[in-house]
Amino acid sequence: MNLHPIQLFDAESSTFxxxxxxxxxxQAVIIDPVDHNFQRDVDHLERLGLTLAYVxxxxxxxxxxxxxxxxxxxxxxxxxVPSGCGIPPAELQLVDGDVIRFGAAEEIRVVHTPGHTAGxxxxxxxxxxxTGDTLLINGxxxxxxxxxxxxxxxxxxTNILFKLPDDTLVWPAHDYKxxxxxxxxxxxxxNARLANRSRAxxxxxxxxxxxxxxxxxxxxxxxxxxxxxxxxx
Amino acid sequence: MNLHPIQLFDAESSTFxxxxxxxxxxQAVIIDPVDHNFQRDVDHLERLGLTLAYVxxxxxxxxxxxxxxxxxxxxxxxxxVPSGCGIPPAELQLVDGDVIRFGAAEEIRVVHTPGHTAGxxxxxxxxxxxTGDTLLINGxxxxxxxxxxxxxxxxxxTNILFKLPDDTLVWPAHDYKxxxxxxxxxxxxxNARLANRSRAxxxxxxxxxxxxxxxxxxxxxxxxxxxxxxxxx
Numbered sequence: 001m002n003l004h005p006i007q008l009f010d011a012e013s014s015t016f017x018x019x020x021x022x023x024x025x026x027q028a029v030i031i032d033p034v035d036h037n038f039q040r041d042v043d044h045l046e047r048l049g050l051t052l053a054y055v056x057x058x059x060x061x062x063x064x065x066x067x068x069x070x071x072x073x074x075x076x077x078x079x080x081v082p083s084g085c086g087i088p089p090a091e092l093q094l095v096d097g098d099v100i101r102f103g104a105a106e107e108i109r110v111v112h113t114p115g116h117t118a119g120x121x122x123x124x125x126x127x128x129x130x131t132g133d134t135l136l137i138n139g140x141x142x143x144x145x146x147x148x149x150x151x152x153x154x155x156x157x158t159n160i161l162f163k164l165p166d167d168t169l170v171w172p173a174h175d176y177k178x179x180x181x182x183x184x185x186x187x188x189x190x191n192a193r194l195a196n197r198s199r200a201x202x203x204x205x206x207x208x209x210x211x212x213x214x215x216x217x218x219x220x221x222x223x224x225x226x227x228x229x230x231x232x233x
Numbered sequence: 234m235n236l237h238p239i240q241l242f243d244a245e246s247s248t249f250x251x252x253x254x255x256x257x258x259x260q261a262v263i264i265d266p267v268d269h270n271f272q273r274d275v276d277h278l279e280r281l282g283l284t285l286a287y288v289x290x291x292x293x294x295x296x297x298x299x300x301x302x303x304x305x306x307x308x309x310x311x312x313x314v315p316s317g318c319g320i321p322p323a324e325l326q327l328v329d330g331d332v333i334r335f336g337a338a339e340e341i342r343v344v345h346t347p348g349h350t351a352g353x354x355x356x357x358x359x360x361x362x363x364t365g366d367t368l369l370i371n372g373x374x375x376x377x378x379x380x381x382x383x384x385x386x387x388x389x390x391t392n393i394l395f396k397l398p399d400d401t402l403v404w405p406a407h408d409y410k411x412x413x414x415x416x417x418x419x420x421x422x423x424n425a426r427l428a429n430r431s432r433a434x435x436x437x438x439x440x441x442x443x444x445x446x447x448x449x450x451x452x453x454x455x456x457x458x459x460x461x462x463x464x465x466x
Contacts, residue, residue, distance in 0.1 A: 003256075004237035008413050011244065023236075023360075040411055047370075047419040049400070127256075137280075167282070178273055180241050186280040 003126045005171060006048075007180060008041065010034045013064040013216075014174050017041060020125055021050055025103035030077075031056045031123065031130050032173055035065040035228050042074060052077035053102035054092070058132025058173055059120040060085040060224040062146055062217040069227030079227055082112070084119025086225050094121060113160055115153020116141035122161065128169045129184070135161050136172045137182045138192050143206050145214065146221060150206040154199045162188040236359045238404060239281075240413060241274065243267045246297040246449075247407050250274060253358055254283055258336035263310075264289045264356065264363050265406055268298040268461050275307060285310035286335035287325070291365025291406055292353040293318045293457040295379055295450040302460030312460055315345070317352025319458050327354060346393055348386020349374035355394065361402045362417070368394050369405045370415040371425050376439050378447065379454060383439040387432045395421040 006019040013034065019041075021028040028050040033041050045052060052075040055068040059082060068079050069089065080092035080100060092100075096112035100123075109124040116133040120141075123130040133141025135157055143150040166185030189195055193205060214220075222231075239252040246267065252274075254261040261283040266274050278285060285308040288301040292315060301312050302322065313325035313333060325333075329345035333356075342357040349366040353374075356363040366374025368390055376383045399418030422428055426438060447453075455464075 004239060006237060006413055007240060009242055009411060011411060037411060044413065047415045048402075049416070049418070169281075178242060178244060178270060180239055180277065182280045183282070185282070 003128070004169070005125075005128060005130075006044070007171065008037070008044065010037055010064065012036070014176050015061075015064050016171065016173055016175065018130060018171060019044060019048075019050070020106070020108070021048065022103055022106055022126075025106065027051055027053045027103040027106075029054045029056060029100070029102055029108065030071065032058055032061070032132070033067040033071055035067045035070070038067040038070050038074075041067065041071065045075070051075065054078050054080045054100055056100070056108070056123060057081045057085070057087065057090075057224070058122065058130065058134075059117045060087060060146070060221055062214040062220050064216065065220050065223045066228040069229035072227065082119040082121040084112075084114075085117065086119070087227065088225070089227050089229070111160060113156035115143055115149055115156045118147035118149070118152070120156075124164075127165075127167065128171055129161065129164060130171050130173075131161065132173045135170060135187060135191075135194075137170065137175055137179045138187070138190070140191070140193050141173075142209065142211055144209070144211065145217065150203040151199065153206075154194070154202045157194050236361070237402070238358075238361060238363075239277070240404065241270070241277065243270055243297065245269070247409050248294075248297050249404065249406055249408065251363060251404060252277060252281075252283070253339070253341070254281065255336055255339055255359075258339065260284055260286045260336040260339075262287045262289060262333070262335055262341065263304065265291055265294070265365070266300040266304055268300045268303070271300040271303050274300065274304065278308070284308065287311050287313045287333055289333070289341070289356060290314045290318070290320065290323075290457070291355065291363065291367075292350045293320060293379070293454055295447040295453050297449065298453050298456045299461040302462035305460065315352040315354040317345075317347075318350060319352070320460065321458070322460050322462070344393060346389035348376055348382055348389045351380035351382070351385070353389075357397075360398075360400065361404055362394065362397060363404050363406075364394065365406045368403060368420060368424075368427075370403065370408055370410075370412045371420070371423065373424070373426050374406075375442065375444055377442070377444065378450065383436040384432065386439075387427070387435045390427050
């Protein structure tokens with residue numbers, strides 16, 4: 001059945017971190033934790049009486065640094081990352097179709113959705129999809145740096161995500177307008193960038209966005225490829 | 234069984250609004266909506282395919298204006314408010330022990346928890362307690378204005394809320410540190426203001442906080458007593 005994750009917000013980078021746990025279960029998974037929220041997230045796990053089985057990343061982020069490495073050290077969880085994102089220290093290098101198991105019977109299905117970055121993954125769990133920067137609420141992630149591809153993003157969203165059941169809840173990695181959640185059905189019909197638009201039109205729209213370079217990319221990407229831990233010298 | 238609500242955040246007043254809905258159900262309830270988030274909240278209901286049965290207020294807020302009146306007009310929902318908060322236009326004037334029913338079999342239990350204001354209520358639903366400004370994560374609401382009473386708040390928290398099951402999830406009306414949720418068990422053992430503290434010590438602590446007056450009290454309280462709608466002239 002459909003369950004909601006616990007959604008935590010980082011006001012600095014407008015990033016959502018998610019804690020997945022099932023009723024009565026003590027094992028949890030965290031998705032896309034942010035470095036300076038390490039203690040906040042550890043405190044949530046403690047308050048909820050949860051142990052951490054896995055730390056998941058949807059991709060190597062360009063706008064914030066992960067706390068995956070520190071969480072792994074602190075909790076004993078394993079780091080699980082997209083195999084195509086160049087994050088060698090992680091224990092699990094995920095490929096499309098993998099299933100991550102935790103608790104008594106929880107399953108997270110791994111879906112490769114290239115476009116925001118070539119390696120980007122989405123994660124399916126109990127009627128929810130955690131879409132990273134692939135699909136945002138009424139928008140999508142940018143595709144103009146770090147192996148991004150508008151063509152690939154269009155294909156990932158329209159051929160994979162939009163074919164999930166309509167009532168699948170969409171939990172993105174970011175929101176900039178105080179929004180929390182959407183559904184696949186609504187996004188397929190109404191998403192301002194992707195609904196009822198051809199691939200060529202979408203590619204042109206994305207090419208004309210002319211966004212400034214991500215503020216933290218030169219720091220964040222190398223750090224995230226090491227799970228946010230200092231590089232050894 | 235324990236379900237999580239959808240939690241929405243207002244960055245301006247650090248207020249949480251909650252949407253309660255059960256899997257497969259189309260009826261929902263919203264708690265403590267904020268005026269300038271009216272469209273955001275309506276959009277969430279639309280995306281999730283939900284109709285609104287009730288708009289609930291935990292108290293007459295002093296730091297933001299509710300959108301309860303507009304939501305009621307727009308959706309046909311009924312407004313349900315604590316009877317002791319002086320909000321005459323609401324259809325339901327709740328008293329301790331009331332049960333609000335929605336969907337096929339959803340029940341919200343109403344608990345009178347005076348202290349932040351004399352009328353303040355908490356709401357229980359499927360292993361969650363929506364605590365308003367009575368109990369915050371590792372803190373509590375202030376008690377120095379608008380019928381507040383430190384003695385009453387101490388009694389409400391220690392005699393009522395702390396006697397709920399340990400794993401009851403605590404969803405407050407505000408958080409100022411990026412936190413989302415706690416549990417009764419953790420708060421009873423660790424809450425910085427209320428755990429392991431005598432009533433007299435708590436009253437002294439609250440008396441010495443010397444907080445500035447709430448910024449919006451002169452506007453917000455009269456507006457909220459009219460469900461956020463303009464007063465007729």
